[in-house]
Amino acid sequence: MSEDVFEQKDRFFGVGRFDDPYPKLAELQKKCPVHEGSLSGLFGTVGAENTIFPEESYVTVTAFDEVDRILKSPKVFSSSWYHPSMGEIVGRSILEMDPPEHRRFRALLQVAFSKSAVEGWEEAFIRSILNRAVDRFAGRGHADLSQDFAFLYPIEVTATAAGLPVDDLDEFYRFTAVLTNVAVPAEDRLRASRGLGEMVQRLIDERRKDPREDLISVLVQARLTDEEAAEAEIGDGKRTLSDEEIVTFVRLLVPAGAQTTYRAMTNLLYGLLTHPGQLDALRADRSLIPQAVEEGIRWEVPLTYSGRTVTTGTEVCGRPVDAGSQVQVLLGAVNRDPQRWPDAEKFDIFRPPQRHLGFGTGVHVCLGINLARSELKCALEVLLDRLPDIRLDPDADPPSITGLGMRTAARLPVVFTPS
Secondary structure, eight states: OOOHHHHHHHHHTTTTTOSOOHHHHHHHHHHOSEEESOHHHHTTSOOHHHHHSOGGGEEEEOOHHHHHHHHTOTTTEEGGGGIIIIIHHHOSOGGGOOTTHHHHHHHHHHGGGOHHHHHHHIIIIIHHHHHHHHHTTTTTSEEEIIIIIITTHHHHHHHHHHTOOGGGHHHHHHHHHHHTOTTSOHHHHHHHHHHHHHHHHHHHHHHHHSOOSSHHHHHHHOOOOHHHHHHTTOOGGGSSOOHHHHHHHHHHHIIIIIHHHHHHHHHHHHHHHTOHHHHHHHHHOGGGHHHHHHHHHHHTOSBOEEEEEEOSOEEETTEEEOTTOEEEEEHHHHTTOTTTSTTTTSOOTTSOOOOOSTTOOGGGSOTTHHHHHHHHHHHHHHHHHHOTTOEEOTTSOOOOOBOSSBOBOOOOEEEOOOO
16 A cells, blocks of 8 residues: 555654654643644644634643633534534534534444444454454564554454445545545545545445444444434434435544554554563553553644634633634643643553543544544554564664654564564
């Protein structure tokens, strides 16, 4: 699979260009919890958020409690911020919806990602996909865990969960990488959107006639109960998902799921490989893996910000903000808020558990949170089972996590005893 389209997206979000934004973010955080301009603007560059709304319309927030409040206040801080970049290409998705519209979609979609459903996927295909990924390099004694492992398995998990044929993986991933990349010309993104829509529509038609155990089948059959319909304030005509609504959701699923999991996995592996004592602790006690996953997401969140549009005049950290302003909440910064985490810049899987915002919060808390946690947990278990003495390659250039809007360890050279 050619990675040009992914490399282009990475560069646009600062991967390979910004080594460590956190010292500067800590200075900004210490000086004031809210700043004029966008994250990219504060670093003297133009980022994805600046292609959506002009730089001067932004305020940027770095304090945990205020970001937590903003994400839990959809009436004032609207997710319609996503519409200019996603709505016309992907379709009207749950990402840009506010209540009460959001409640209907959330209720219809979340059944597909329940904890019990994901646990079933672990045994049905997640572990076998991970083992096949390791099979490709286990006999060599060396690998790049970023490109040989973390980049590949999440897309296969997502496509298998959806019910897509494995033969379509390359095309499926390329379509989604293009249509969500705001650096790509609009006509190319629309072409990719149509191509993916046709692929998914064929699957919907098949599953309406012959349902199976996959995600598309669940969504085709999903129907709100009387209680859910009343809570979502809808009538009988909206109790199910239309074909176009399912297509739109799948268009969003891969960039929101597979690509984010890839970045989260590289960052978690980097944290463990550069802290061998903590990796040894996981080898000795697998029950530590869930807390290692949470620390990895807190310490190096894969997507460093989210955005909201202000619907009515309000205040942010006591500062007046006009309706129509854009608020950028820095998830990476708030996950290292020193008021909440001592030595917040350090990777430490033994921290006392404390809620972070790596998966968001409020009505838009990550829909696939159970799947993401499962994929990261199972990946660590499989790697430790198959490659018990895995370690950084001492003869390779040291890896690093880079990026501004997204954070990724694009290289993770390791060695191990061949198996």
